[in-house]
Amino acid sequence: MEKAWQILKPDIHLVEKLCRILKCHPAIASILVNRNIFSSEDALNFLNTSLRHLGPPFTIKDMDAAVERILTAIMHREKILIFGDYDVDGITATTILLEFLRSVGVQVSYYIPHRTNEGFGLKKNHISDHALPNGINLIITVDCGSDSHDAVEAARHSGIDVIITDHHIISDIIPPAVAVVNPKRCDCPSGFHDLAGVGVSLYLLICLRKKLRDINFWQDRPEPNLKSYCDLVALGTLADMVPLTKENRTLARTGLDIIGRTHRPGLKALMEICKTNKHAVDTDDIVFGLVPRLNSAGRMDHASTSLELLTTRDFETAEKIANSLNKMNQNRRRIENKILIQVNHHLKKNPHLLRKSTLVLAQEGWHLGVLGIVASRIVKKYFRPVVLITTADGIGRGSARSIPSINLYKGLSACANDIENFGGHSMAAGLKIKAKNIDKFEINFENTICRMAKPDDFIPKIFIDCILDFEDISDKLIDELESLKPFGMGNNEPLFMASNINVVSSTMVGNNHRRMVLSQRKGRTEKTFNSIHFNIDPDTSLKKNFDQIAFRIRWNRWNGRKTAQLVIEET
Numbered sequence: 001m002e003k004a005w006q007i008l009k010p011d012i013h014l015v016e017k018l019c020r021i022l023k024c025h026p027a028i029a030s031i032l033v034n035r036n037i038f039s040s041e042d043a044l045n046f047l048n049t050s051l052r053h054l055g056p057p058f059t060i061k062d063m064d065a066a067v068e069r070i071l072t073a074i075m076h077r078e079k080i081l082i083f084g085d086y087d088v089d090g091i092t093a094t095t096i097l098l099e100f101l102r103s104v105g106v107q108v109s110y111y112i113p114h115r116t117n118e119g120f121g122l123k124k125n126h127i128s129d130h131a132l133p134n135g136i137n138l139i140i141t142v143d144c145g146s147d148s149h150d151a152v153e154a155a156r157h158s159g160i161d162v163i164i165t166d167h168h169i170i171s172d173i174i175p176p177a178v179a180v181v182n183p184k185r186c187d188c189p190s191g192f193h194d195l196a197g198v199g200v201s202l203y204l205l206i207c208l209r210k211k212l213r214d215i216n217f218w219q220d221r222p223e224p225n226l227k228s229y230c231d232l233v234a235l236g237t238l239a240d241m242v243p244l245t246k247e248n249r250t251l252a253r254t255g256l257d258i259i260g261r262t263h264r265p266g267l268k269a270l271m272e273i274c275k276t277n278k279h280a281v282d283t284d285d286i287v288f289g290l291v292p293r294l295n296s297a298g299r300m301d302h303a304s305t306s307l308e309l310l311t312t313r314d315f316e317t318a319e320k321i322a323n324s325l326n327k328m329n330q331n332r333r334r335i336e337n338k339i340l341i342q343v344n345h346h347l348k349k350n351p352h353l354l355r356k357s358t359l360v361l362a363q364e365g366w367h368l369g370v371l372g373i374v375a376s377r378i379v380k381k382y383f384r385p386v387v388l389i390t391t392a393d394g395i396g397r398g399s400a401r402s403i404p405s406i407n408l409y410k411g412l413s414a415c416a417n418d419i420e421n422f423g424g425h426s427m428a429a430g431l432k433i434k435a436k437n438i439d440k441f442e443i444n445f446e447n448t449i450c451r452m453a454k455p456d457d458f459i460p461k462i463f464i465d466c467i468l469d470f471e472d473i474s475d476k477l478i479d480e481l482e483s484l485k486p487f488g489m490g491n492n493e494p495l496f497m498a499s500n501i502n503v504v505s506s507t508m509v510g511n512n513h514r515r516m517v518l519s520q521r522k523g524r525t526e527k528t529f530n531s532i533h534f535n536i537d538p539d540t541s542l543k544k545n546f547d548q549i550a551f552r553i554r555w556n557r558w559n560g561r562k563t564a565q566l567v568i569e570e571t
Contacts, residue, residue, distance in 0.1 A: 001383060003570060005550065007464040007497065008034045018043055025477045030466045031484065031494050047483050049250045051227060057203035061188035066163045066179035067207045069138065074106055074212075078137035081130075082110040083122050085143040085197065086298035088291050088306070092236035093142035093165075093201040095310045096229045100205050103224050104212070109134070112303045116368050119397070120423060120430055122148040122162075127155045136160055143197025145177075146170040146184075147423060152177050165200045167193075167242075168423060169409055194243045194490075198236030199251055202229060230255040231262045232310065238283060239291040241427070243490030252486045256281050265318035266309035270294070273326050280557060283486045296328040299369030336370040340377060343388075357458065358449050359386045360442040362398070362435075366390035372399035372428065379403060383460045385411065385449055391435045395420075400429045405457040406449060414448040415441055462550055462570055468496040470520040470527040478553055478564055493552050495569060501546040504528060512536055518549075518566065530556070531566035546571045 010033035018029035021040040037043050045053055057063060073080055080101060084094030094110050101108040111130055113119065121144045131139060138161045141148070145164035152162045152175040162177040167184060174180045181200060183192040195203070205226055212218060234255020242248050260278035262268060267290075271278060274289035297305040305328075309321040343361060347353055359378065371388040378386045379401045385408060389398035402408035407426040412419065418441035422431035433441060487493035504517040512535050519528040531551070549571050556565035 001381070001460060003460045003462050005464060005497070005548075005570070006461055007467065010034050010466075014038055022047075025472075025474075025480055027466050027468055027472070027477060027494070027496070028480045028484070034465055035491065046249075049253045051230075051250065051254055053250055054206075054247055055190065055192060057190075057206045059190040060181055060183055060192060060200075060203060061185050061190070062179035062181050063204065063207055066165070066181050066204060067211050069161060069163060069178045070140070070208055071211055073138045074101075074104055077105075077107065079135050080106055080108045081134070081136040081139045082108065083126065083139055083141045083144070084110060084112045084303075084307075085120065086112055086115045086303035087143070088239035088294045089197045089236040090143035091294065091298075091303055091307050091310065092232040092239075093198040095307060096198065096205065096232055097140065097142060097201055098311065099229070100208070100224055104217070104221075109136075110307070112298075112307065114302055115298050116397075119432070120144060122151040124151050124154045127151055127158055127160065131155065131160055132158055138163065141165060142201050143167065145175070146180070146182050147175075149173075149175045151175075165197070165204055167195055167197050167200055169425065192247060194245065194248055196237045196240040196242045196248065198233050198240075199242075199248065202226065202233050202251070205229070227254065227258070228263070231259040231264065231267060234259060235286060235290065235294070238286045238486070238488060239295070241489055244486055244488040245490040249486065249491060252283075252488070256283070256286075256486055259286075264310060265315040266312055266321065269315065269318040269322035270309065270325070273322050277557060283488055287488075292332075293322075293325045293329045296325055296332045299367075300328045300332050332370055332373075335367050336373050336377075339366055339370065339374050339388075343374065343378060347382075354382065356446055357384055357453060358442075358446045359384060360389070360438070360445055361387070362389035362391055362396055362438050364391045368397050368399075372401065372430075375399050375401040384458060385445075387431070387445065389431075389433065389438060391438075394435045396433045396435050396438055398431050398433070400424070400431060402427050403457065403460075406453055411445060411448050411452060415444045418444055462495065463492075464497045464550060465494045466496060467498070469498060469522060470518075470529060471522055471525055473527075473529070473553060473564065475564070478555055481553060482555070495550055495552060497548055497550050499548045501549050503542070503544055503546070506542050514542075516568075529564060529566050531568055533568035533571070543571075 010030050014033045015029045018032055019026050022043060032043050037046055082094050082097050084090040098108060098110055122141055139155060140163045142165050144166055146166045146168050155162050156176060164177045164180045166182045170182050170184050172186060183190050183195055230251060234252045237248055237252050244252055260281045270290055270293060276285045276289055294306045297303050309318060312318050368390050375386045375388045383403055385402040385406055387398055387400040389396040400408055408429050409424055409426050412422045412429055418437050420432040422429055424430055481494060498520060502519045504519050506514060506516045509515045514533045514536055516531045517528060518531050519526055550569040552567040554565055554567055555562040
């Protein structure tokens, strides 16, 4: 698929100013300006993140009410139930609340619904079948609950209070809970709307710890160090693909700095299985290593397995669970690939579907737990919103994924009459629909997206931070690039462009990776770098030179050594 190359052109005066103040490479200054970092103060805060830079958590709407209610529960030794979601964000949020509340001596338990059998969020049956029989006085939701009106009402009638902590899109009509702590509320003044669910949970604990400190609660017991929770906060934040800016970047970077020396046997065991370099844990280690395995439990069985891994204090138990998760993940990949083959075969037989702006595909028997991943892979290949639905007994359940320029949540909202229910974000959502309505939904969704989108929205774009000749690449520059980490949505890994590149040598690695030695001549100077191009078509003919390449620059660490490596994005 052809992509549009767009070379960013930051204000040269701002670039020169930051260069002078920070004494950094011009490429670094250009990248900062491209990220809307213009002042030296903002730049220094960005480069030197600290938990001290976090905004005031009490500015989140209803935070004070939530803290007061939890404080009452602590003092009266009430039974608290933490109701979490089944993805990594929900699991990590549940874990940190469990750890904190156990440390203050509260009777606290948790409940995570089964992805396939129960679906997303707190429901009425959770009140009648679990909370009431177990004598629960207070339910705290994490990473869910913003649309659980009926369940909250049922809890209230049963004498059970509910505190909602969430980060999903919420309507103007909020559930009748004691507190609804969701930065996406239209009446929330905090500005923390990009926090993941686990970030909201951490902010709740910051406020609760302060309240307990104010009443001298910690006088006779150790006060929890919330920084030690940031390994889990980083996990949940990176897993949920929220923008890595402001608070999220601070939390993720802090967590990445400590995760290699984590005290949690579960994380240690999982990192061993993933062969993670504990001395230099990176975003990719989390996103492509730890997160898929932790998510595999909720996709293939039950998410409580992953929570058990994160909470166990026994390393032998941790090893057993980690191995089990690894096997689940292998099985997940097999099922995912099988569905992907089916989808690609269907599209090959029905090429007219690719002339549409959306893809809505349904089939009986598809595994619900992997549909989101498959949808993401189809979006990457065909660059349009995708909805995959599995049907059984007249009901369809599915996952949807979108492209950056098209708000998926708004698109589904416009088709609400065709859908039983849905929830999610601009880029990802889940839905439930009657099977007989799928054809109607497919038509209306297509028409809706066509009205929302412009033709240019369906052309994938790559944004070049700056043009960089090989002779300008140095060890110092690569070190400075590392100071911009962690990379992710909202803080993408910098992308550079170079022209007139010669291929000195080339060899295939595995089935679809090409390792090359590339050179560029400028005048009498020629500079050479090792490079790798991931996930290419193995049948692609080898070129002797490239007119231009888009690439990233990284340290390749191996056996205690590091060498410069170019990672080719496009040619």
